[in-house]
Amino acid sequence: MNMTTLLLRNGRIINNGQEFLGDVLIREGLVEQISDFKIDAHDCDSIDCEGCIISPGLIDIHVHFREPSSGKHEETTESGIASAIAGGFTTVCTMPNTTPAIDTPEIVQVAIENAKRLGQCRVLPTACATIGRKGRAIAPIRKMVSSGSIAITDDGDVVEDDAMMTAVLQECAKNNVPFMQHCQDPNTTVGGVMHEGIVQKELGYGPWPRSAEESIIARDIxxxxxxxxxxxxxxxxxxSSVALLREAQANNQPISGEASPHHLLLTHEACRDLGTMAKMNPPLRELSDINLLKEGIADGTIKILATDHAPHPLHTKNKPFADASFGIVGLDCALALYAKALVEDDVLTWPQMLSMMTLHPAALINRPELGRLQVGMRADITIIDPNYTWTIDSNTFASMARNCPFDGWNVTGRAIATIFGGNISHQILNDRFAHCNQS
Ligand SMILES: [Zn+2]
Structure with missing residues (x-):
């Protein structure tokens, strides 16, 4: 058991829709006290949080850690966790498009145990909707949920067949587990590698229309x-996807959506300048799309921020555009990128943005306790310096992968400490930390 006592002093506590200045006392891994008064504690380690935010540990419901895998050259659970805690995340949900795919209760269990053994961050696996993500036979959803899978998805592929989609959603409803859709109609993206538009025509790459996403959303709703x-x-x-979600929500359907840093900060123009580093699935689109996504975030239609952390070795990016892998890494630098897209652009305040990284994702995966700080509960906490300026350099990432189009960007805001179960798992605290030898 962790016997340390840790006092977080004089921070801006943002928790459960509230905000105040105060202290948080952590003892034996649990939150012992949250106070808007100065907590008097002796013989304990302390962190001076002046000017910093004390937030529930950040949650990312969409990451790829590539385990299990035949070759662990892209990312492992261990390096993925290192990347997560460097970015301030204490809970991540891994996608099941691994080798083999996570489509049995046994593989779900192994994934959970592997992550538990490593500690430092909570890894909650999602599991496949269909066996091998092939869309032909439904996966044992009930058993996988009993084994600890927190969501069902064939991410990387859509569940294409209407009858299969119906069966999967019925099984998800029966087991009270969310379904996460990779919205891509494969019939309209054959040979598609970038957003259908003027840049795509100029570069001569295969088109990927917006309708590929919208048609699946409309069908599923x-x-x-x-x-x-x-x-x-x-x-x-x-x-235009945002309007579909908004309408379904107005009709009281339990529909949600997530936005990723790259879709809020980059357009298809990036494919011209950055080449395959800007090759994403779904593709980067236009400024008009970014503006509508931000409107959806501002009015609460989109309630969740997620990275789609997709590590790839560079040799799979150093290829002709059509052949290169899709995706980028996200965990190390996501927080600052969200702040750039949403706080610096006056779309959201810090408390609103942090709700999209704590409260709302926790609610979606039916683990509300993970999204808030509560006395007597586990101390999973992220300390954020919202004024910390730094330059993104993927060579310093804890992730094994370097596929990041944001290298060289000057950003503001950083997790200066990640606390998991009362233990500091990542920190760049410098002289904010004071150690006390307990007698
Ligand atoms: Zn996907």
Whole structure:
């Protein structure tokens, strides 16, 4: 058991929709006290949080850690966790598009145990909707949920067949588990590698229309109308998708969606300048899409921020555009990028943005306790310096991968300490930390 006592002094506590200046006392891994008064504690380690935010540990519901895998050259659970805690995350949800795919209760269990052994960060696996993510046979959803899978998804691929989608949503509803859709109609993206538009025509790459995303969202909303499963759209890219979600929510459907840093900060123009580093699935789109996504975030249609952390070795990016892998790493620098897209652009305040990284994702995965600080509960806490300026350099990332289009960007805001179960798992505290030898 962790016997340390840790006092977080004089921080801006942002928790559960509230905000005040105060102290947090952690003892034996649990939150012992949250106070807007100065807590008098002796013989304990302390962190001076002046000018910093004390937040519940950040949650990312969409990451790829590439385990299990035949070759662990892209990312492992261990390096993925290192990347997560460097970015301030204490809970991440891993996607099941691994080798083999996570489609049995046994593989779910192994994934959970591997992560537990490493500690430092909570890794909650999602599991496949269909066996091998092939769309042909439904996976044992009930058993995988009993084994600890917190969501169902074939991420990387859509569940294409209407009857299969219906069966999957019925099973998700029955087991009270969210379904996360990778919204891509494969029939309209054959050979597609970038956003259909003027830049794509100029560069001569295969087109990927917005409708590939929108048509799946529209279809799923319709299928789900009578089922009422918790349905979630992953990595939204098209501005018009937001209107579909908004309308379904107005009709009281439990529909949600997530936005990723790259879809809020980069457009298809980046494919011209950055080449394959800007190759994403779904693709980067236009400024009009970014503006509509931000509108959806501002009005609460999109309630969740997620990175889609997708590590790839550089040799899979150093290829002709059509052949290169899709995706970028996200965990190390996501917080500052969200702040750039949303806080610096006056779309959200810090408390609103942090709700999208704590309260709301925790609610989606039916683990509300993970999204807030509560006396007597586990101390998973992120200390954020919102004024910390730094330059993104993927060579310093804890992730094994370097595929990041944001290298060289000057950003503001950083997790200066990540606390998991009362233990500091990552920190750049310098003289804010004071150690006390307990007698
Ligand atoms: Zn996806």
């Amino acid at each position: 319709q299928i789900n109308e009578t089922i009422g499963a918790k349905w979630h759209a992953q990595h939204l890219s098209s501005g």
